[in-house]
Amino acid sequence: xxxxxxxxxAGLVTALPIGLGYFPIAFAFGVAxxxxxxxxxxxxxxxxxxxxxxxxxxxxxLLTSGAALPVAAFTLIAMNLRHVLYGPALMKAAxxxxxxxxxxxxxxxxxDEVFGAALGEIxxxxxxxxxxxxxxxxxxxxxxxxGTVAGALAGGGALAxxxxxxxxxxxxLPALFLALLLSILTRPQVPVIxxxxxxxxxxTLAVSSTTGILGGMVAGALAGVMRRARx
Amino acid sequence: xxxxxxxxxxxVGAANWGFRYLPIRFGLGSGAEGGVLARFLxxxxxxxxxxxxxxxxxxxxxxxxxxxxxxxxxxxxxxxxWRRSVVLAxxxxxxxxxxxxxxxx
Numbered sequence: 001x002x003x004x005x006x007x008x009x010a011g012l013v014t015a016l017p018i019g020l021g022y023f024p025i026a027f028a029f030g031v032a033x034x035x036x037x038x039x040x041x042x043x044x045x046x047x048x049x050x051x052x053x054x055x056x057x058x059x060x061x062l063l064t065s066g067a068a069l070p071v072a073a074f075t076l077i078a079m080n081l082r083h084v085l086y087g088p089a090l091m092k093a094a095x096x097x098x099x100x101x102x103x104x105x106x107x108x109x110x111x112d113e114v115f116g117a118a119l120g121e122i123x124x125x126x127x128x129x130x131x132x133x134x135x136x137x138x139x140x141x142x143x144x145x146x147g148t149v150a151g152a153l154a155g156g157g158a159l160a161x162x163x164x165x166x167x168x169x170x171x172x173l174p175a176l177f178l179a180l181l182l183s184i185l186t187r188p189q190v191p192v193i194x195x196x197x198x199x200x201x202x203x204t205l206a207v208s209s210t211t212g213i214l215g216g217m218v219a220g221a222l223a224g225v226m227r228r229a230r231x
Numbered sequence: 232x233x234x235x236x237x238x239x240x241x242x243v244g245a246a247n248w249g250f251r252y253l254p255i256r257f258g259l260g261s262g263a264e265g266g267v268l269a270r271f272l273x274x275x276x277x278x279x280x281x282x283x284x285x286x287x288x289x290x291x292x293x294x295x296x297x298x299x300x301x302x303x304x305x306x307x308x309x310x311x312x313w314r315r316s317v318v319l320a321x322x323x324x325x326x327x328x329x330x331x332x333x334x335x336x
Binding site: 017018020021022024025038039041042045046049050051052054055057058059063069072073076077078079080081082083084085086087088090091100103104107108110112113116163164165167168169170171172173174175176177178179180181182183184185189192193195196197199200201204209212213216217218219220221222223224225 | 236274275322325
């Protein structure tokens with residue numbers, strides 16, 4: 001099936017639901033960032049420069065808990081290491097000869113959701129194009145930055161009079177992680193997830209949340225390497 | 232702007248850009264799939280996400296609330312099964328949690 005080449009405009013349309021979903025999450029990040037003591041400029045800088053939702057929320061926790069800069073950077077980088085797999089998987093689906101001349105720019109927008117949407121378009125018969133990738137990546141990035149700025153302008157106390165809304169926004173983070181976990185869940189990954197969860201809980205209860213996060217990531221990754229080595 | 236915030240953003244942002252672009256630029260991932268690096272890369276993502284889910288859920292468990300977290304979690308699971316969308320499942324979970332919070336408040 002050939003549904004034609006993905007254009008810039010078609011990429012924008014495909015990205016619309018992602019942008020609509022990103023805005024409130026980014027708004028919650030902006031509110032949380034200013035509530036945690038960051039300035040509006042600092043909150044916006046995190047969204048412009050890092051552009052990875054879950055790790056930005058974690059960055060807030062690490063910054064406010066006083067974690068050392070190398071520990072914080074290592075934790076956040078380890079968390080985003082999964083993105084290494086997205087580009088090769090996308091180019092493999094796009095087929096031989098797919099353009100990558102401007103990948104240095106459009107690859108920046110290759111988040112979890114954009115990656116999933118791009119694969120979905122190819123599965124539906126659209127031919128990969130770099131213009132389409134620019135369209136697909138631009139709208140979510142704009143929504144993420146504008147949502148952060150709106151949340152930062154609203155301020156950390158903006159939701160004090162809206163406890164139900166504040167509660168819902170507070171649950172966005174575990175909901176996002178659970179949804180991401182479901183999106184990558186396969187039978188071979190179950191031992192990795194179980195070991196990571198157990199190590200995280202044990203480390204958090206025994207020492208601190210930072211120890212639990214680092215311990216969970218390392219133990220889970222080692223479980224994955226060792227399990228496959230035995231297989 | 233504090234230097235530690237900017238430095239953290241620049242280091243992590245540079246790594247993110249490298250993770251997203253360099254494997255495309257150099258055609259990484261097309262080699263043997265059973266190597267130690269490939270196994271590590273395959274495991275570290277799920278391990279990180281699982282860890283962060285448990286880390287973010289622990290405060291809700293510690294707070295002792297039942298209805299709102301249960302509704303939120305159920306909504307994430309249901310919408311994921313229904314639509315296979317991370318964004319929609321996330322938003323549904325937040326809305327359901329807020330509903331449960333309002334009911335139990």
